[in-house]
Amino acid sequence: CAKCQRGTWSAERGATSRSACVACGEGTYQPAEGQANESVCIGCAPGNYSMVAGASACLFCPEGSWSSEFRATACELCPEGKWTSSTGLIRESQCLPCYGSRDCLPDGSIYITIELVGLNMSGLNASREGGLCSVLAHDVAAACGVDDDAVVDVSGRNASVTVEESGFVAAFVLGIHGLSAHDLASYLYSEAFSRQVAADVSVNGMRVLVAGVSMRPEHFVPRTTTTSTTASATTTTAITTRGTVTSTVVDTTTRPAPSSTPSTSGVARHAGAPLASWALLPVLLVRAATTP
Numbered sequence: 001c002a003k004c005q006r007g008t009w010s011a012e013r014g015a016t017s018r019s020a021c022v023a024c025g026e027g028t029y030q031p032a033e034g035q036a037n038e039s040v041c042i043g044c045a046p047g048n049y050s051m052v053a054g055a056s057a058c059l060f061c062p063e064g065s066w067s068s069e070f071r072a073t074a075c076e077l078c079p080e081g082k083w084t085s086s087t088g089l090i091r092e093s094q095c096l097p098c099y100g101s102r103d104c105l106p107d108g109s110i111y112i113t114i115e116l117v118g119l120n121m122s123g124l125n126a127s128r129e130g131g132l133c134s135v136l137a138h139d140v141a142a143a144c145g146v147d148d149d150a151v152v153d154v155s156g157r158n159a160s161v162t163v164e165e166s167g168f169v170a171a172f173v174l175g176i177h178g179l180s181a182h183d184l185a186s187y188l189y190s191e192a193f194s195r196q197v198a199a200d201v202s203v204n205g206m207r208v209l210v211a212g213v214s215m216r217p218e219h220f221v222p223r224t225t226t227t228s229t230t231a232s233a234t235t236t237t238a239i240t241t242r243g244t245v246t247s248t249v250v251d252t253t254t255r256p257a258p259s260s261t262p263s264t265s266g267v268a269r270h271a272g273a274p275l276a277s278w279a280l281l282p283v284l285l286v287r288a289a290t291t292p
Contacts, residue, residue, distance in 0.1 A: 003034030006056035011037050023054030027071035031056050043071035047088040051194065052117060052209045059115070060088035062214035064104075064185045066095065077189070080182045085216060103180035104217055109172060110184060111218040112140060114197065115211040116167035123206070133160045135200045136169060143187040150175045156222040167208075172220040181217055188213050 004010045004021035007030050012020045024030045024041035027050055032040070044050050044058035049072040061067050061075035066089035078084055078095035083104040086094070100106035114136070124132065137151040137159050144150075152172050153162040161171035176184070187193060194210035202208045 006031055006033055007054035009035040009037060009040055026050055026053050026055075026073045029055040029058045046070060046072075046090040049073060049075050049212075051191075052211050055211070059212040062087055062189065062212065063216045064095075064181060065189065066090060066092055074189070074191070077182060077185050080180060083181050083217070087214075098181075103182075105176060105179075105181050105184075106217065107219040108176045109174045109218065109220050110144075110176065110181070110215045111170070111172055111220075112188060112213070112215040114169040114213050116169060116197075116201065116208050117211045118206055118208045119163075119167040119201065120206055121163065121165050121167075128203075129163070130160075132201060132203075133163060136161045136163070136197065137171065139193070139197050139200055140171060140173060140188075143193050144173045144176060144184055145179055146173060146175060152220065154223045156220075172218070174220055181215075184215060188215050 002018070004018070008021040008023050009030065010021045015021075022038070024038070028041040028043050029050055030041050046068050047061055047066070048058035049061060049067060050058045051073050061072075063085055064078050064083050065075035066078065066084070067075040068090050076092065078092070081102065081104075082095040082097055084095050089095070098104035121129065133153070134148075138148050140161070141148045141151045141159075148159040150158075150173060151161065152158055152174065153160045154170055154172070155162070161169050163169050194213065198208055198210050
């Protein structure tokens with residue numbers, strides 16, 4: 001038998017379809033498959049929230065917000081003139097006064113992410129995918145009081161956003177005037193904005209929901225990809241819309257370094273580490289063994 005998916009449960013015996021599975025309510029989550037009663041739905045802890053039913057995990061309260069409540073479906077905003085660059089805060093006192101500007105927007109720009117649930121990117125052709133990015137850019141621009149061209153994807157393309165296969169959306173909003181970080185958060189974190197985005201992207205039979213929105217004041221720097229290789233070691237650093245990962249691989253071949261190219265997925269890599277000192281150890285040992 002197929003199991004009810006994470007975020008759902010069913011007490012029905014002999015169920016013949018997934019429609020028998022019941023979603024856990026907003027403000028709760030359920031991380032396991034095949035659960036049989038509603039008691040497995042766990043309330044989100046303070047500093048976390050869940051704004052959609054059927055969640056397999058709660059989200060941290062985003063930057064600029066906090067929550068001291070259990071089973072929260074939204075988080076409280078930091079007061080005007082204060083902000084936090086941390087997530088998952090549980091007290092208003094953790095919000096700090098703006099640094100570098102009164103509005104907490106020293107560069108007049110923000111980085112915004114949106115978590116979409118139910119979006120099937122593989123079912124969209126290039127034209128519809130481009131249209132989706134334009135629609136999302138328009139919704140973000142309208143909420144931030146700027147023209148569509150002021151919203152750029154992570155590589156810098158105007159009137160567009162970056163959308164990953166997982167439904168993770170990322171963009172920068174530039175040239176913001178007359179609004180504070182608190183103002184923007186009040187619009188972007190609102191239920192009305194989430195409903196508008198969900199309605200605009202729920203096309204072609206897809207029912208898309210917004211699981212979460214996050215923003216932070218940030219100067220725009222395009223994500224690019226560069227790679228260089230030495231004769232013995234290659235270091236690759238991936239700067240993604242979610243974080244940074246670094247790895248080192250030993251390689252005894254020498255290859256020319258390709259030129260930088262933009263990445264539509266928002267990933268940037270750079271490489272080029274000097275020869276690691278431990279890589280010379282075998283050579284030194286051989287010389288020592290043969291020296292009279």
